[in-house]
Amino acid sequence: MWGEAWVVHRLRRRLEADVFEDVRQRRRVLEALREAWDARRTRMGGTALVQEPNVKEGVGGLRDWHVVGWVARIGYGAPSVRAWCAEGMTSGAAYELAHAAYDFLLRVRNEMHFTMGRRVDQLTLDVQPVVAEQLGYRDARGMCASERFMRDYYRHAHELHQFSEGLLERAWTDIHGPVARWDRVERREASRAQASLAAWFSRRRSRARVATFSPDLSHAPEPLFAIVRGHLVLRGDPPPGALWILHAFAVAQREQIPLSDELKWDIRRRLLDGAGDPSRSPEAYRLFLRLLEPRGRVASTLRQMHELGVLVRVVPEFGRITFLVQHDSYHAFTIDEHTLRALEALDRLARRGAAWDPEERRLSELFESVREVVPLYLGVLLHDIGKGQGSGHVPRGVRIAARVSRRLGMDERARQEVVFLVAHHLLMSHVSQRRDVTEESVLAEFIARITEGGRVTDLDQAMERLKRLTLLTYADMKGVGPGVWTRWKGAMLLELYERASEYLQRRLARSTDDAPWGERALEQIARELATEFPTEEVIHHLAQLPERYRRAATPERIAEHLRLIARLSERPVVIRWRLCPERSCTELSVCTFDQRGLFARVAGTLTAHGANILSADVYTRRDGIVIDTFWLTEVGVEQPIGPERWPRIERDLEAAVCGRLDVAAAVRMWRLRARRNRSKTSSRAPLPPIVRCDAEASAHCTVIEVKAEDMPGLAYAVAHALEALGVNIAFAKIATEKNLAFDVFYVTDATGRKLAPARVPLVERAIADAVRALSAPSLQPESAV
Amino acid sequence: MKKIESIIRPHVLEAVKDALQEIGIVGMTVTEVRGFGRQKGHTEMYRGSEYRIDFLPKIKIEVVLPDEMVDAAVDAILRVARTGKFGDGKIFILPVAEAIRIRTGERGEQAL
Numbered sequence: 001m002w003g004e005a006w007v008v009h010r011l012r013r014r015l016e017a018d019v020f021e022d023v024r025q026r027r028r029v030l031e032a033l034r035e036a037w038d039a040r041r042t043r044m045g046g047t048a049l050v051q052e053p054n055v056k057e058g059v060g061g062l063r064d065w066h067v068v069g070w071v072a073r074i075g076y077g078a079p080s081v082r083a084w085c086a087e088g089m090t091s092g093a094a095y096e097l098a099h100a101a102y103d104f105l106l107r108v109r110n111e112m113h114f115t116m117g118r119r120v121d122q123l124t125l126d127v128q129p130v131v132a133e134q135l136g137y138r139d140a141r142g143m144c145a146s147e148r149f150m151r152d153y154y155r156h157a158h159e160l161h162q163f164s165e166g167l168l169e170r171a172w173t174d175i176h177g178p179v180a181r182w183d184r185v186e187r188r189e190a191s192r193a194q195a196s197l198a199a200w201f202s203r204r205r206s207r208a209r210v211a212t213f214s215p216d217l218s219h220a221p222e223p224l225f226a227i228v229r230g231h232l233v234l235r236g237d238p239p240p241g242a243l244w245i246l247h248a249f250a251v252a253q254r255e256q257i258p259l260s261d262e263l264k265w266d267i268r269r270r271l272l273d274g275a276g277d278p279s280r281s282p283e284a285y286r287l288f289l290r291l292l293e294p295r296g297r298v299a300s301t302l303r304q305m306h307e308l309g310v311l312v313r314v315v316p317e318f319g320r321i322t323f324l325v326q327h328d329s330y331h332a333f334t335i336d337e338h339t340l341r342a343l344e345a346l347d348r349l350a351r352r353g354a355a356w357d358p359e360e361r362r363l364s365e366l367f368e369s370v371r372e373v374v375p376l377y378l379g380v381l382l383h384d385i386g387k388g389q390g391s392g393h394v395p396r397g398v399r400i401a402a403r404v405s406r407r408l409g410m411d412e413r414a415r416q417e418v419v420f421l422v423a424h425h426l427l428m429s430h431v432s433q434r435r436d437v438t439e440e441s442v443l444a445e446f447i448a449r450i451t452e453g454g455r456v457t458d459l460d461q462a463m464e465r466l467k468r469l470t471l472l473t474y475a476d477m478k479g480v481g482p483g484v485w486t487r488w489k490g491a492m493l494l495e496l497y498e499r500a501s502e503y504l505q506r507r508l509a510r511s512t513d514d515a516p517w518g519e520r521a522l523e524q525i526a527r528e529l530a531t532e533f534p535t536e537e538v539i540h541h542l543a544q545l546p547e548r549y550r551r552a553a554t555p556e557r558i559a560e561h562l563r564l565i566a567r568l569s570e571r572p573v574v575i576r577w578r579l580c581p582e583r584s585c586t587e588l589s590v591c592t593f594d595q596r597g598l599f600a601r602v603a604g605t606l607t608a609h610g611a612n613i614l615s616a617d618v619y620t621r622r623d624g625i626v627i628d629t630f631w632l633t634e635v636g637v638e639q640p641i642g643p644e645r646w647p648r649i650e651r652d653l654e655a656a657v658c659g660r661l662d663v664a665a666a667v668r669m670w671r672l673r674a675r676r677n678r679s680k681t682s683s684r685a686p687l688p689p690i691v692r693c694d695a696e697a698s699a700h701c702t703v704i705e706v707k708a709e710d711m712p713g714l715a716y717a718v719a720h721a722l723e724a725l726g727v728n729i730a731f732a733k734i735a736t737e738k739n740l741a742f743d744v745f746y747v748t749d750a751t752g753r754k755l756a757p758a759r760v761p762l763v764e765r766a767i768a769d770a771v772r773a774l775s776a777p778s779l780q781p782e783s784a785v
Numbered sequence: 786m787k788k789i790e791s792i793i794r795p796h797v798l799e800a801v802k803d804a805l806q807e808i809g810i811v812g813m814t815v816t817e818v819r820g821f822g823r824q825k826g827h828t829e830m831y832r833g834s835e836y837r838i839d840f841l842p843k844i845k846i847e848v849v850l851p852d853e854m855v856d857a858a859v860d861a862i863l864r865v866a867r868t869g870k871f872g873d874g875k876i877f878i879l880p881v882a883e884a885i886r887i888r889t890g891e892r893g894e895q896a897l
Contacts, residue, residue, distance in 0.1 A: 434799065436794065694823075
């Protein structure tokens, strides 16, 4: 301070009297300090590793040191932090590190003010290189000056924050007493919603419980740990060596409880004192690998380990990327932070969320189906480990990953998987977004990379690999920064996965037995249904149906169809009903022999009974057997067709198929009745129907698309028009979305070939007219039957 | 001045960008979009016997240019973005009433 001495003296006297001597006032000030500490931490991003840290107010900033000083003075009467630490609050080594950090931050802040000519405390991206240069940093070994500077900055800020937090925890305990300690911790946990340290912990409100965990330490037969008020503590003094540290993490992970601050302090102190290295023993590595097994719990454990400096002891190579900045606006975090966030994204997939996007839900399914997750987690942990030394981070990463996985004692197969993931962690991003994945050649090339040029021949291993790589790609993108992962990219990634997995199954089947497409798939389905149907029958059935059917039908559905077909020997038409409450409709399957106008007759009969066709699948076997599946509701209400109606509809369906029912008349009757009953629903003219024929979409059929406003009897009207023109329906897909109907018909002419181009306009017009006639408002009597 | 909006397959973005730059177009805006056309993806991969209109990922490129460059730009895009398969996308041409460069206030074709 600079000025009149008497002002300073008076200030000091007032402070002594009003604050330092008054116990209640001290408490109040300390409370306020504590709340401000929590609030500041939350406000400043919860971590020191933000891209543009605030030197003064940020996590690990100058304020940390100031608060420690204030607490020392107000709570303990110590004139300085050094004096306070000399009293035994912390080890000398810890103090020196923290003080060096404080010194560094001061220099940085001063440099910022000098260079920018004004009071700036935020180390923005444009300021960083300037300050770096001023402080004497230079480009070296693949890192530019500002990257090397920021790495040091993060190291110091992190150190300072660890130091301050630890000290303040003890201070709060001392001031408020040990009983209140746990309340304090719990309250703090709650307020740290965003902080990385406590975010993942679930709350265990058990009473004091003893963990009967005994590690394989022959010199410590009694359990090492206890759980007190939901936190893990050591019973007694820390054992020699450092294996117990890894055990602590294992127990905490298993019980899903946080480490107590005391335990964290013990760990930190043991590491600082250097009396024990948790690494360099096979036992330690084995313990570490076990930490990578529980799905959904790995990231939080590894983050804790990293914050306490344990991770870097077990995997020293991780130290290269700790606090390592990637200088572009794309990467919001340092590489170690990015890696931890990628792991967290992976963990989140293990927890099913109801409000997820379909892409993440699918990825979650993939994650569940992966059998071995340790290579995946390790792959994510190491995927960027080669960064920070200039270009070529992928091959370098591969070498490091090979070394690390060998040191950790993984078996050869697992090592290969880890190395593969690190080597190809950019592949799927690139292929899905930059290459045409609908091209066979592109898929072939991609799969060749997955199988390493055919070295991997086992389908299961290749599929596992593909799934893990997909998940790694997802995790990597999620961990880069907000907004990098989008549903758009997710859709692209999954498209590549689905196509590649399909190709893979085909490919590897071909490599084992030179069968044409589908043989292997056919055999698979036949095997699944072998209990009920002879294999030849299944294959015979599938061989007569188009690709579409094989791809779309599940084994259950195929079995259903086969059962229907089996009953065709007893009666001309086989019908099966099923209520679908989850879709509020009724499913109707009709199996019979094909004939001219069959679909029109069935659709018309349904319409005449007041059934609204929501959607329909029509398949015709080459031998003439037809399987039609309809999903129906009652016209006007979104209710399924009740079972009481089924017998009558069945009777009429059979009559219609056998030619005994005049379907056209029945439909007309129903329409007249319906119009009389229905009040004018809307005065607006219905949308004009859109009918389009496509001669290219299918190899054997002309595809007719009809888009119209959904009306009861629409399917019948279209089918009837087609029948009148002598056009045969081989396959149909009817669907309604809100009040629009999208009907697709795959048709042939009477000879079974595509429609002649000259006929197409006629057909289109006829259909459009038929649809328009449906909505004609006039109640003109139809021509006499 | 006209604006060309093209919906294209994502993987041809680089090629389209290069082709447009070759004919002298200096600026463009690119968005990741989702959409569908007539095919609605139903001959494609999404499995299951449900008929779903799926929104397929595409890229939208927007370019504003002088009238005389429109034909060359359209030709360039067609040349490079066409694969011949369903899903190639569409090009739309819209009139532009005015263009202004924010930094300098220039208007009209000078702002492009």
